[in-house]
Amino acid sequence: MAAGCVITEECSLAVSADRMWKVTCSSDALLKACAGLIDAVNVEGDGGPGTVNTLTLSAAAAAASGGGLMKGRVVACDDAARVLRNEVLEGGRVKGQLKSLVNEVKLEAAGDGACVAKLTMEYERLDGGGALAPEDQAELVGGYLGMFKTVEAYLVANPAEYA
Template sequence: MVAGSFTKECAVAVSAELLWKVAFADAWSVFLPKACAGFIDAVEIDGDGGPGSITTMKLNPAVGEATVFKTRLLAKDSAARVLKTEVLEGGKVSAQLKSQVTEVRVEPAGEGACLAKFTIEYERLDGAPLSPEDQATVAQGYLGIVKKVEAYLVAHPEEYA
């Protein structure tokens, strides 16, 4: 088996504190279905929200063949704004993978802006690296959610002020 990794980042037009608070920390299980309407129908958390907790995102059938995306929280550092999860189920590339761990870092990038940096580590079943197309597919799931969150927060600045 070959283990691989890649990193993608996304500029976001909201502060690091706000993005972290609503998308990755306290309010996210309620916020994501609202911000990602038509993509995420529901978010359920089994556990206290700390390491070991299982999160199940129920995806809208219009998204495609994957209707559930399930992860286990491995680590969460709110002070550093770093979250690490292991994918248990779901995703368009998951059938090719033995394991997938994703780390997201939310870093300030000036007044009212930040960068969301995703590092995806994986191990494929067939021992080959993921193609650039498959890497883009995996990354787009994460980046697409962040861009939907950004659009919602920009359109509703008073909601989480």
């Protein structure tokens, strides 16, 4: 990746890392927890590296993200470390300004019933330029943080789910 093309962000969540991980790694759980945001999830593979996940976004989410489909390939999935790395193949900004985008999410325990989601995004622009403008970076990160918060809200409202 070119220098300056990495975004990092952290998000504190009021649910355990184990519960968040269970939803993150299950298409059925993600669909249930993100009802209203995601309309369908299609999985091609066993969930490990090489698996292609296609999320069909709701009309509202599609309008906010610039596209109705998010398609990615699992690069790495480490259950013990709770790290998921995906290459975005299609959707949102990848179609517009970016040649490539790889996201890594790491969930770390942060006390009783809480965790921190650490997001790292590495990208390369189509025009070969450096970092995206701050507002474009914020928009790119915002979609992922919004999904974390949606899952968190679902898990807080349903404390027995994925326990």
